[in-house]
Amino acid sequence: MRGCALSYEFDFSFLNDYMPELWHGIWLTLGMTIVSIVPGFALGTSCAIGRLYGPPWVQRIVTIYVEGIRNTPLIIQVFWLFFGLAVLQVRVGPFPAAVIALVINVGAYTAEIMRAGFLSIPKGQLEAAACLALKPSQSLWSVQIPQAVERVYPALVSQFVLMMLATSIMSQISAEELTGVAYMIQSFTFRGFEVYLVIAVIYFVMACLLRLTLLGVAQVSFPRRRRLGTPL
Amino acid sequence: MNIAATTPRATEIQSMTRSDTPLVRFHGVRKSFGELEVLKGIDLEVASGEVVALIGRSGSGKSTALRCVNGLERINAGELTVCGRALHGGKVDLRDLRQDVGIVFQSYNLFPHLTVEQNVTLAPRKVHKIGAAEARDLAEQVLAQVGLSEKAKNYPEQLSGGQQQRVAIARSLAMRPKLILFDEVTSALDPELTGEVLRVIAKLAAEGMTMMLVTHEMAFARSVADQVVFMHQGRIWESGKGDMLDDPQTPELRQFVGNGL
Ligand SMILES: Nc1ncnc2c1ncn2[C@@H]1O[C@H](COP(=O)(O)OP(=O)(O)OP(=O)(O)O)[C@@H](O)[C@H]1O
Ligand SMILES: [Mg+2]
Numbered sequence: 431m432r433g434c435a436l437s438y439e440f441d442f443s444f445l446n447d448y449m450p451e452l453w454h455g456i457w458l459t460l461g462m463t464i465v466s467i468v469p470g471f472a473l474g475t476s477c478a479i480g481r482l483y484g485p486p487w488v489q490r491i492v493t494i495y496v497e498g499i500r501n502t503p504l505i506i507q508v509f510w511l512f513f514g515l516a517v518l519q520v521r522v523g524p525f526p527a528a529v530i531a532l533v534i535n536v537g538a539y540t541a542e543i544m545r546a547g548f549l550s551i552p553k554g555q556l557e558a559a560a561c562l563a564l565k566p567s568q569s570l571w572s573v574q575i576p577q578a579v580e581r582v583y584p585a586l587v588s589q590f591v592l593m594m595l596a597t598s599i600m601s602q603i604s605a606e607e608l609t610g611v612a613y614m615i616q617s618f619t620f621r622g623f624e625v626y627l628v629i630a631v632i633y634f635v636m637a638c639l640l641r642l643t644l645l646g647v648a649q650v651s652f653p654r655r656r657r658l659g660t661p662l
Numbered sequence: 663m664n665i666a667a668t669t670p671r672a673t674e675i676q677s678m679t680r681s682d683t684p685l686v687r688f689h690g691v692r693k694s695f696g697e698l699e700v701l702k703g704i705d706l707e708v709a710s711g712e713v714v715a716l717i718g719r720s721g722s723g724k725s726t727a728l729r730c731v732n733g734l735e736r737i738n739a740g741e742l743t744v745c746g747r748a749l750h751g752g753k754v755d756l757r758d759l760r761q762d763v764g765i766v767f768q769s770y771n772l773f774p775h776l777t778v779e780q781n782v783t784l785a786p787r788k789v790h791k792i793g794a795a796e797a798r799d800l801a802e803q804v805l806a807q808v809g810l811s812e813k814a815k816n817y818p819e820q821l822s823g824g825q826q827q828r829v830a831i832a833r834s835l836a837m838r839p840k841l842i843l844f845d846e847v848t849s850a851l852d853p854e855l856t857g858e859v860l861r862v863i864a865k866l867a868a869e870g871m872t873m874m875l876v877t878h879e880m881a882f883a884r885s886v887a888d889q890v891v892f893m894h895q896g897r898i899w900e901s902g903k904g905d906m907l908d909d910p911q912t913p914e915l916r917q918f919v920g921n922g923l
Contacts, residue, residue, distance in 0.1 A: 558771035561732060562785035562837065563760040572784055576775050654775050654817050 444619045445628065448611075455611030456632060462525065462607065463594040463640065466532040470593070471586070473533060474540020478578075479570065481541065482548055492541065499538035505599045507531055512603045524605035528597070536593045543585045547578030580652050587644045591637050598633075608632060683746075685710045685841055685872050686731055690740035693726055700726045702896040703740065708841070708874060708889075713867045715883035715904075716876045718893035719918060724876040727893070728843050731874065732756075732763040745840050761789065764834030764842040768849050770826045772818040772833070778805065779814040782833045789837070804832040808862050824855030828862055835866075842866070844875035880907060880919065892918065 445452075481492040499507065508531040515522055522530070551574055559569035579586070601610025612629040616622040649656050686708035693701040700723045708714050716724040729735045731744055733756040742749040745762040772781050782804055783797040792800065805811045808828035818826050827847055834842050844863065848856040860879060864886050867873060877883055883890050884904035891901040892915045900906065900915050910916040 552771075554767060554769050554771040555773065557734065558767065558773070560756075561734070561760055561765045562833070563757045563789045564785060565757065565788075568788045572788065573773055577773075580775060652775070658817060658819070 440624055441619075441621055442624055442628070444615050444621055444625060447619075448615045451611050451615065452608075452632075455606060455608035456636070458525070458605060459594065459597050459607040460636065462528050462532060462597050462600065462605070463590070465529050466536060466593065467590055470533045470536035470590075471540055473537030475544050475575065477537060477541035478544035478548060481545060483566070496538045496541050499535055500542070504531070504535055504596050505602060507535055508599065508603055524600070524603050527603055528600040528605045528607075532593055532597065535596075536589060539589050540586065543582050543589060544578055546585075547582035548574060550581050551577050576652075580655070583648055583652075587641060590644065591640055594637060594640055595633060684708055684743075685712075685745055686874070687743045688727070688740070689742070691727075691730065691737050691742050692739040693723075693730060693735060693737050700896050701730070701737070704896075704898060706891060706898060706901075708872060710840070710872055711870045712872055712888045713886055714874045714889045714891060715887035716874065716891050716893060717878070717880070717883055717918070718899075722893040723896045724893050725845050728765075728845050728874060728876055731841075731843055732765050733759055734765075757789075761837060762840045764837055764839035766827070766830050766834055766842065766844045766847050768846040770818070770823075770830045770850075772826055772829055774818050776817075777814065778810065778816050778818070778821070778829050781818065781829060782836045785833070786836050800836055801832075804835045805829075807835060807866075808832045809858075822855060823851050824858045827851065827855075827859045831859075831862055831866075841872045841874070844873060844877070846876050846878065848877070848879060883907070894918075 477492045477496060480488045481496070484492070508528070511531050511534070512524075512527045515527065555573055555577065556569065559573045560566075564572070597607050598609035600607050601613065604610075606614070608629060612625050616625040619625070684707040686706070688704045688706040691701055691704040692699065704723075704727055706714070706727075716727060718724050726735055730737050730742060730749070733749060733754055737750055740750065744759060747754065747759055749759070773784065776784065779798070779801045782801045783792075786792050786800055787797050801814060802811060805814055808831050810825060810828055810832065813821060813825060813829070818829065821829065830847075831842075847863075848859050851859065856879070860882050863873070863875070864882075867886050875883075875887075884907050887904055889901060890904055890906055892899045892906075892912075894912075894914050900910065900912050907915075907919055910919055
């Protein structure tokens with residue numbers, strides 16, 4: 431009964447043959463994710479503040495940016511940026527281009543999450559800060575941002591994990607991250623099923639690690655949570 | 663003679679407390695929210711060191727009057743002078759004003775992500791730019807004033823309502839205000855906790871802090887306030903010493919006191 435589909439023989443030998451390429455893909459995926467998180471968060475938070483408290487023209491620009499990004503596919507944004515920069519004669523490598531695209535993309539989603547966070551802070555908190563003679567900027571830094579981040583932290587973590595998974599399209603602009611490497615391996619070995627099974631497991635593990643890391647960051651950043659075990 | 667024995671410093675202090683410019687002066691103050699006129703010409707003076715209790719039915723404009731004093735609401739007509747600053751017409755530097763005028767809210771409004779000590783020292787550190795060591799001393803001092811020295815490292819949610827309100831008072835005190843406003847600060851508390859907060863306020867009053875407080879605690883108003891102000895429909899209906907509550911001149915106050923007791 432050989433040759434029947436049921437007796438398909440798994441072949442994972444590519445794991446041996448292509449180990450360096452796999453590691454390279456993993457590092458690139460992790461690298462572009464980690465590099466994008468802090469600037470993406472900063473951009474999103476700034477936009478949320480601009481949309482909530484900025485002058486009307488800032489609010490309008492931020493709204494156009496946020497809605498433009500949230501309603502178009504990431505891959506189109508990536509192409510647009512990559513080829514657009516080329517048209518402008520700006521030469522950037524695939525990795526920086528990917529990072530810029532990710533920051534712009536995750537910034538828009540973060541802006542909406544943080545806006546919800548700011549809006550969920552009771553009005554009395556802002557009033558108390560103002561009545562203590564704090565400047566609006568001091569109130570933002572010391573009262574509003576810490577509380578907003580704490581309130582929406584789980585949503586932020588999900589968004590950054592999603593962003594990491596979304597890097598899987600970046601081989602389209604020849605940033606050879608994990609999915610790009612997988613495609614290359616299967617095109618040489620014709621072991622697509624095994625390759626993508628392994629890749630899925632790797633993504634899964636990376637996503638869990640990223641989640642754990644970000645929760646660790648929360649333990650350090652929110653002393654109250656550490657002290658009281660307040661659930662996020 | 664007495665005068666001969668008085669040191670120059672003491673004379674100075676006496677003349678300061680006796681000075682006739684009041685800390686707060688309402689003169690024909692009006693305030694509307696849209697069509698609704700909430701304050702219909704308020705005249706009121708609060709001298710330095712004085713305790714003024716605002717009483718009256720819900721919706722009579724007590725909170726609005728109080729909130730005008732630190733610029734949370736802007737008056738529409740009349741004159742309002744607070745700690746030497748005119749709050750009518752022209753630009754008002756609210757941050758400057760609020761360094762002199764503290765406020766304590768019914769809902770405490772402590773910062774939940776900060777410890778008691780951090781709550782108390784945030785504004786002095788940011789606004790008065792005091793250092794870490796000085797901040798620690800300041801926290802110790804004001805927390806002792808409200809009897810919560812041992813709670814410095816706790817978070818607000820670990821405290822009872824009464825303790826949270828005392829922290830809010832300490833937070834106000836830490837800015838060294840000339841005047842503190844209290845808006846129904848015990849209304850969210852059960853009687854036992856109300857007592858501990860009122861005792862702190864009474865102690866501050868005895869120490870000479872100038873205060874305006876909106877309260878439903880008639881016994882407290884009678885015993886602690888130098889001036890009781892009964893507001894009704896946006897006007898000061900009756901005002902006087904605490905004992906005016908024993909002998910109301912208007913049917914409105916009589917009814918209000920009757921209901922309250
Ligand atoms: N921001 C606002 N916008 C519109 N109306 C307001 C606002 N604040 C207060 N009011 C109205 O002004 C009137 C007086 O309100 P205020 O809060 O001063 O009353 P109060 O005497 O403090 O009452 P209470 O004892 O219930 O606190 C009420 O009718 C209230 O609905
Ligand atoms: Mg009120």
